[in-house]
Amino acid sequence: MAKLMKRKELEQHLQDLDGFSKPKILLEQYETRAHIAACMLHTIESAYGDLRQKTVLDLGCGCSVLGIGSVLLGASYVLGVDIDEEALQISTSNIEQFELYDIDLVQCDIKNLPQILEGKFKFDTVVMNPPFGTKHNKGLDSLFVEIGLQCLSDKGVLYSLHKSSTRDYFHRKAPGWKVEARVLAQLRYDLPATYKFHSKSSVDIEVDFWKFEKK
Ligand SMILES: C[S@@+](CC[C@H](N)C(=O)[O-])C[C@H]1O[C@@H](n2cnc3c(N)ncnc32)[C@H](O)[C@@H]1O
Numbered sequence: 001m002a003k004l005m006k007r008k009e010l011e012q013h014l015q016d017l018d019g020f021s022k023p024k025i026l027l028e029q030y031e032t033r034a035h036i037a038a039c040m041l042h043t044i045e046s047a048y049g050d051l052r053q054k055t056v057l058d059l060g061c062g063c064s065v066l067g068i069g070s071v072l073l074g075a076s077y078v079l080g081v082d083i084d085e086e087a088l089q090i091s092t093s094n095i096e097q098f099e100l101y102d103i104d105l106v107q108c109d110i111k112n113l114p115q116i117l118e119g120k121f122k123f124d125t126v127v128m129n130p131p132f133g134t135k136h137n138k139g140l141d142s143l144f145v146e147i148g149l150q151c152l153s154d155k156g157v158l159y160s161l162h163k164s165s166t167r168d169y170f171h172r173k174a175p176g177w178k179v180e181a182r183v184l185a186q187l188r189y190d191l192p193a194t195y196k197f198h199s200k201s202s203v204d205i206e207v208d209f210w211k212f213e214k215k
Contacts, residue, residue: 004045004052005072011038013072014065017094020087027084028131030191032065032161040159040209041069043184044127048211050157051075054124059110059148064091064103066127071100078103079123081113110147122153129161141166142173145212149177157213161189164206179212 014034023029032040045051052074058067061080070078080103082088088105095103108116130144131137141162148158158179162170164186174181189207 001052002074004042004074007038007042010042010069010072011035013098014038014069016097017063017065017068018090019063021090022086024084026136028134028137029062029084029087031063032129033190034065036161036187036189037065037069039187040161041066041073041127043209044125044159045073048157050125050159055079057081057123057126057148057151059113059126059128059144059151060130061091061105062087062129064094064105066129067091067103068094068098068100070125070127071102072098075125076102080105081108081110083107083109110144113147114150117151121151122156123151124153124156126152126156126158126160128159132163132166134163142169145170145173146177149179149212149214152214155214157211160210160212161187161207162210164208167208170210174212177212178215180215182211182213183208184211185209 011034014037019031020029051070053076056070056075056078058080061067061082064080067078067080088107091105126148131140133141187207189205191203
């Protein structure tokens with residue numbers, strides 16, 4: 001089996017990807033920074049073996065930093081899903097830049113994904129950095145997890161990033177979703193000043209890196 005790519009090398013590759021050209025506030029479009037994406041994905045493979053030779057769903061894929069990183073770490077197949085056509089155009093160009101053939105993209109609202117997949121295709125691993133649900137879309141962060149869990153195979157695992165302020169909420173929800181939920185790490189997430197209303201050049205927020213495992 002080929003050696004696992006080093007985290008620093010992965011980060012350098014992910015830095016080369018194009019991000020959102022005109023980010024849409026209401027869709028909470030900010031890409032996962034390369035160092036955070038590399039740290040997240042490298043942990044998923046090196047500590048848990050959940051990427052290599054696995055089928056991966058990148059929910060709310062944006063410009064596909066997590067999906068492309070998953071393939072670079074050995075995923076056998078990635079499906080990226082996003083509601084926004086422009087984001088998927090950037091994804092397509094990023095995927096072409098890396099000459100990757102194991103990634104497909106679907107444009108849809110995640111609400112409709114289970115219906116589109118018709119329960120016929122289940123994934124080993126879901127990776128995502130969903131909207132935090134703070135832009136007139138309260139609860140969207142939770143819905144992303146619920147939909148992701150529905151798309152997992154029986155022994156599937158979902159990895160996600162959520163604001164640390166919602167930690168208690170997800171711990172309370174986990175038993176009802178029949179998952180074991182664990183915060184693997186707390187990260188300082190430097191949200192870039194993408195939008196006009198941000199007065200500082202970047203805003204640091206505390207974000208939890210979660211693992212949700214089907215029981
Ligand atoms: C925080 S961004 C993360 C993008 C990408 N996953 C990354 O890590 O760089 C959230 C993404 O979710 C997408 N999104 C927002 N609402 C959605 C919905 N209802 N269905 C599908 N995608 C959605 C946005 O277009 C955006 O690309």
